[in-house]
Amino acid sequence: MAKTYYFPPIVIMGPGAIELIVPEILRMNVKKALVVTDKVLIKAGVVQMVLDVLDGAKFPYALFSEVKPNPTVTNVNAGYQALLDNECDYVISIGGGSPQDTGKGVAILATNPGDLRDYEGVGKTANKAIPIVAINTTAGTASEATINYVITDEERKLKMVIADPNSIATVAVNDPVLMIKMPASLTAATGMDALTHAVEGYTTAGATPFTDLFNLEAIKVISASLRTAVSDGDDLDVRDQMAYGQFVTGMGFSNGGLGIVHSMAHQLGGFYDLPHGVCNAILLPYVVQYNAEAVGDRLKAIAVAMGVDISRREPREINIMAIDAIKKLSRDVGIPAGLKEIGVKEADFSVLADMALADICTGGNPKCPTKEDVTAIYKAAF
């Protein structure tokens, strides 16, 4: 069956990538950028590295640095107001998922009327966003590569997932030099988010041979690099590998979809304001176990990609070895063992399960879950 695949039109990767945005911005025929970022990245000096490039090229810009860790509708509206007030005609988003997702929301509001809540779901906008130069600083959500973004609706206390080809960045930039200063805990959480994308993307109902190429490659690269990226953050080669790995799975899952690890993690993030990557990492092995019977021999391919020696092993054993390899990686990079440790309350499981079933990622899960199934997974991961 025919299928449309969406990729960012311009991709810049590797050490020094931010220098190469200059000729691309010149080609875009734009006047003034709204730089969308957060205070932590300003304090860390990461934003200045990009501003130096813009200053060197004499590109005008205004700065919006109010992005929150789990950006809200109010947050995006404030960014859009800054875009209007400063008469900007394109967005340069600098950061991990939060600034990237906020940047997409702002760029969509610039060309589409009404409220961001109107666009929750799949492909609801009529118009292409204003141009976005998406500069990633984590490895990562891959939001710089995807058609998806996630914004918290504070009124309904939930994360809205918006999958919209009109929101894809014009230029996607992955410069590992910007990732060197990323703290170990953030490296671990965002790295496990990327592994979750690759594993879920490889086992989703929407997987195709084309998305498999990206997701399997990402499992290989991320599982070989993440431990060193966490223990020795100054290793530029490993940072480059992680930046590449998270980007390729971005191209995979953006086009194939995900599953209930993300459905369930979105609710934990929206409900308790918890880091997305940590929630995913804790849930991932339990969901893989739940889905095992529905994914054929895909866990075997995952085990092999993660470097597990499966010779002379039975299929059931291999499935367990794949799940154990995920758990071990998670533990080695310091992810908490269960949801209890991060403040999740057992009493909320019923509400969380209802919300997870309604999440758009649930449709991609290889097995159709009931409320009891989802509740049981939350309990197992507790």
Ligand SMILES: [Fe+2]
């Ligand atoms: Fe994610």
